[in-house]
Amino acid sequence: MTGLAGLGATGSDPADSIRLPADQPSADRGGGPIATVTAPPMVGTRSVRRQLQRERAARMRRRIALVAIPVLVAAGLMSWAVANSSPRHHVAGTSSAAAAxxxxxLLVQLSGGLQSAVASALVAHDPATQSGAVILIPSGLISQVPGFGSMPFGQALSLGDLNAPRDTLADLMGVTVDGAWALTPSAFARLVDAVGGVTVTVDRDVTRTSNGxxxxxxxxxxxxLSGEQAAAFASFLADGEAEQQxxxxFDAVWNAVLSGLPKDPGQVARLLAGLGSGSRSTFTADRLAGLLVGFAADxxxxxxxxxxxxxxxLDTVNGSQAFSLDTVATAKLVQQELAxxxxxNQKLTGNRVMVENQLGTPGLAETTRSKLERAGFVYVQGPNAPTMPxxxxxxxxxxFDTSSSAIAKGYAVARALGLPTSDVKVASPISVADVVVMVGxxxxx
Known part of the structure; x- marks a missing residue:
């Protein structure tokens, strides 16, 4: 994972030569020294390369054309964030790692043009503490989408698989995202109409261009607002406004919808079933209804x-809005709301495994994710290997060293992926992961 894994530079580049330690036997070869194998230098993920560019500039294969600059967000937006964060009483002991x-x-997304998301929110509900949280995700957040590479977060929805944005957000924030729910503008409008419309404060005229x-x-x-009006307001962004506006x-409409939902989960499930094909979720209607009713009660x-x-x-060459994750502030937010x-496996150290694709088969590296996570490792998406295909x-x-613990870790990764332990090699350390797999x-x- 590239979001909150603590990616710090070590000041070393991977060596061009990789080998097994001569004094360590190979389980697959019956023991004895292993010959040196030559391999191309390793290259980190795109998000990590920004952190490593000073120490590895000579090895970068391409550069990201995004330069961080300050962005001005209206004072009204800041007051919104304060006004919409209601005080809560945290139950003592709920952050214990031992607690179940x-x-x-749930990731909730409203789609716009080209089926990309124009608004996204991670919704959390805990029935044990009767508390919830909404974390709003900018669509322009540059993300590593598993199996597809780097793109704005909102664009991941256009891939057609709800798991793509869900897994992307899980990687970014280092948390479990249980499900995803995506609505087209028309389905969102039907949802609003189903609760009888919503009353919100429209901060400025919502406009569109027509006939020049x-x-x-x-x-x-x-x-x-009617459903159509609410959908227009929730997705509206005026020229010159920050995406957070x-x-x-969207958040104002979302909260108004929740307050208008029936209190009975069965009724809500039937309401959801009537939204049509524009409403898609990885949750069943009953599970989604239960979450919405619970959060509304919170x-x-x-x-x-x-x-x-x-x-x-970030600044871009075409002036579009783009962002990178503030990992330090996000870690604090996760600890506060999503612990x-x-x-x-995210609470451990020394278990990050970056996977690169040597063969060129699309999505091949991504197939290692579940295998590694079942074995207790953290999957870190890498780029295609330099020699691909x-x-x-x-x-x-x-x-990255010849200690018995490092070798045992390499063997564990190999076994998790069904690879022979003879595939384990030793290379010079890198700072982006604890083990690197070049899938062959x-x-x-």
Missing amino acids: RTQTT GTVIVVPAGTRR RLAR AAQHQTSDQLLPVKA QSVPA NPTAPSAVLI ADYRP
Whole structure:
């Protein structure tokens, strides 16, 4: 994972030569020294390369054309964040690692043009503490989408698989995201209409261009909105506004919808079933209804918080809005709101495994994720190997010292992936992972 794994530079580059220690026997060869094997230098993931560019500039194969600059966000947006974070009473002991997880998390997304998400929120509900949280995710957050590479977070929804944005967010934040729910504007409008409309404060006129002119779709002011109007308001972003302003509008409609839902989960499940094909979820209707009713009850008791995911603004050559994750601030947010949803392997150190694809088969490296996670490792998506495509290259499991613990870790990774322990090699240390796997011809998905 590349989000909160603590990626610090060591000041060393991977060596071009990788080998097994001569004094360590290979279980697959019956013992004895292993010959040196030459391999290309390792290259980190795109998000990690930004942190390593000073020490590894000579080895970078390409550069990201994004330079961090300050971004101005209106004071009204800051007051929104404060006003929508209601005080809550945290139950003592709920952060204990030994406690069973009772929190459920759901990624909710509203799609726009080209089926990308224009608004996204991670919703968490814990029936044990009767508390919840909404964390709003900018669509322009540059992310590593498993199996597809780097792209804005909102674009991951356009891939057609709800697991793509769900897994991307899980990797970014280092938490379990249990499910995903995506709505088209028309399905979102039907949801609003099903609760009788919503009353919100429209902060400015919502407009659209028509026949070369500007048409006001929703006038500014506190008013009752129909489903179509609410969908327009929730997805509206005026010229020159920061993307977080649109997220504030979406959040206002979201909370109003929740307050209007029936209190009976069965009724809500039937309501959801009537939204049509524009509503897609990895949850069943009953599970989704139970989460929504539970979260609405949390909100009614002022036991929820609404927050923006901490990000840093980036500048782009075309002027579009783009962001990188503020990992330090996000780690604090996760500890505060999502500590229960941090997987056990994320709480460990020394277990990050970066996977690179040597063969060129699309999505091959991603197939190692579940195998590694079942074995207690953290999957870190790497780029394609520099020599890709090489359909005959054997796999290499790279460890970075000859200690018995490092060798045991390499063997454990190999076994988790069904690879022979003879694939374990030793290379010079890198700072992006504890083990690197170059997936080759002897790997079976």
